[in-house]
Amino acid sequence: MLLGGAAALLTPALPAAAALEQPTIASCGAWGARPPQGSLTIDEHRPNKIIVHHTALANSTDYSQAHAFANSRDIQNLHMDTNHWVDSGQHFTNSRGGWLTEGRNGSLYALLHGQTMVQGAHCVGQNDQAIGIENEGTYLTEQPPAALWNSLVDFCAFVCHQYAIPPAEIYGHKDFNTTQCPGLLHDRLPELRSAVAARL
Template sequence: MSAPVPRRAVLRGAVLLGAAAGATAFNQFGDDRGARAAATRVDQPDIANCATWDARPPSSNVSVVQSKPNKIIVHHTAFPNTTDYSLAQAYRNSRDIQNLHMDTNGWLDSGQHFTNSRGGFLTEARHGSLYALLHGQTMVQGAHCVGQNSEAIGIENDGIYVDVQPPKALWDSLVWFCAFTCQQYGIPSREIYGHKDFNNTECPGLLHGRLPELRTAVAARLGG
C-alpha cells in the first residue's frame, strides 16, 4: 500500500498545474506571438528575384524602413487579361510593369513589392523586397498606395478584375504568398486590405469583395 501523500504536496501540485494551464491559455488566446509560434508553419513559395526576370536597376537607391510592415495591400495591374499563363509571361509582365512605373510614372523602380501572375508565378518587384521578407525585420519603402508605402507590403495581381474573377492559379498563389508574408512579419490575417480601402480607386476590382475569403483562407494556412 502506498504511503499517503501529504495534503500540502497535493495543494502545491494543484497550484503548479493551475499555473501551467493558465500559461497555456495565455499563449493560445492572450499572446498572439505564442499562438503564431505554435501554428502550422507556412513554407516559402517560389519567388523569382529581380535578377531572375532581368529587372532594370533602380534609378536611385531604394529606401529601407527599419521596422516591420503592419499590413498587406492587394492590387490588380489593370493590364488586359492574358491567356498566357507561362512563367515566361510572368517575367515579361514584371518587366512591363517596371517600365511603366519608371518611364511613365517617374518612380525609381516598380512601385509594388511583389507581383503575382495569372499563372500563379510570384516575382520580386521592387529591389530588396525579397531579402527583407525572408529576414522579416525590415521592409523596402514602396510606391503602391499613398499613405501606406512605409507600412504595407503591396502585391500586384496581373490582370483587371472589374467584371471577371481571377484564375484559380492566381488566387491560390495569392493565398500562399499572403500567408507566408503574415508569418514572416507577424501580420495578423485580418490586416489584409485592398488598394481602394486607402485611395480613391477601383483597384483591386472584384478581388476587394473577396478579401474576407482571403483573410479566412490565410488564417487557415497559418493554422487558425
Template sequence: MNLPQPSRRHVLLAGAGGLAAVALPGTAHALDAVEPDIDGTSRWTARPPRSPVELVGKRPTMIVVHHTVSVNSADVSRAQAHKHAHWVQDLHMDKNGWTDTGYHFLVSRGGWITEGRHQSLSTLRGGRDFVLGAHTSGQNGAGIGIANEGAYHDGAQPPRAQWEVLVTLCAYTCAQYGIAPSRIYGHKDFGDTLCPGVLHDKLPQLRSEVAASMG
C-alpha cells in the same frame, strides 16, 4: 482557359521551399507557412533602380492587395510572368517617374510570383525590415504591396492558380512579419480607386484562407 494542373499552390507545397515553421511574436507555438517560389529581380532581369531603394527600418503592419489592370492574358507561363514584371517596371519608371517598380511582389495569372521593387525578397526572408514601396498613397511606410496581373474591375475573376498562390504569398508574408490575416486590405480601402476590383470583394475569403493556411 486551361490552367496548369496540379495547381501552382500544390506544386509549391511539395517543392523545395517545403513547410517553414515561423513563430509569430507573442505566440506560444510556431505556425506553418509555406515559403513560395519567388523569382527575384535578377531572375527576370529587372532594370536597376534609378536610385538606391530605401528601407523603412521596421516591420510592415499590413498587406495591401492590388491589380495591375493589364490584359487578362491566357498565357500562364513563367515567361509571361517575367514579361508582365517588365511591363509594370517600365510603366512605373518611365511613365510615373519612380525609382523602381512600386509594388513589392507581383502574382501572375499563371500563379508565378516575381519580386517587384529590389530587395523586397531579401527583406521578406529576413522578416525584420521592408523596402519602402510606391503602391498606396499614405500607406507605403506601413504596408507590403502585392499586385495581381490582370484587370478585375469589370467582373472578371482571378484564375485558380493566381488565387491560390496569392493566398500562399500572403500567408508567408504574414508569418514572416507577424501580420494578422485580418490586416490584409485592398487599395481602395485607402483611396478613391477601383483597385483591386473584384479582389476587394473577395478579401474576407482571402483573410480566411490565409489564416487557415497558417494553421
C-alpha cells in the same frame, strides 16, 4: 553551426520552421529587372499590413513563367519610364498563372529576414506601412483564374507569417485611395483573410 542559402535567411523569422512552406518567388535578377534609378529607402521596422492590387492590364491567357517575367518587366518599365519612380512601385507581383516575382529591388531579401521593409510606391499614405502585391489582370467584371487566387492565398500567408501580420490586416487599394483597384478581388477580401488564417 552556420547554414547557407534560404534556410539561414528564414531561421530568425520562423521558429516553427515546418509550419509554413516558402512559396517560390523569382528575384529581380531572375526576371531581368533594371537597376533602380535612385536610392531606395529601407524602413527599419516590419510592415503592419498587406495591400492587394490588380495591375489593370489585359487578362492574358498565357500562364507561363516566361510571360510572368515579361509582365514584371512591363510593369517596371511603366513605373520607371512613365511614372518616373525609381523602381517598380509594388513589392511583389502575382501572375495569372500563379508565378510570384519580386517587384521592388530588395523586397525579397527583407521578406526572408522578416525585420525590415523596402519603402514602396503602390498606395499613397501606406508605402512605409504595407506590403503591396500586384495581381496581373483587370478584375472589374471577371474573377481571377484559380492559379492566381491560390498563389495569392499562399503568398499572403507567407508574408503574414514572416512579418507577424494578422490576416485581418489584409486590405485592398481602394480601402486607402480613390480607385477601383483591385476590382472584384476587393469583394473577396473576407474570403482571402479566412483562407490565410486557416493556413496559419
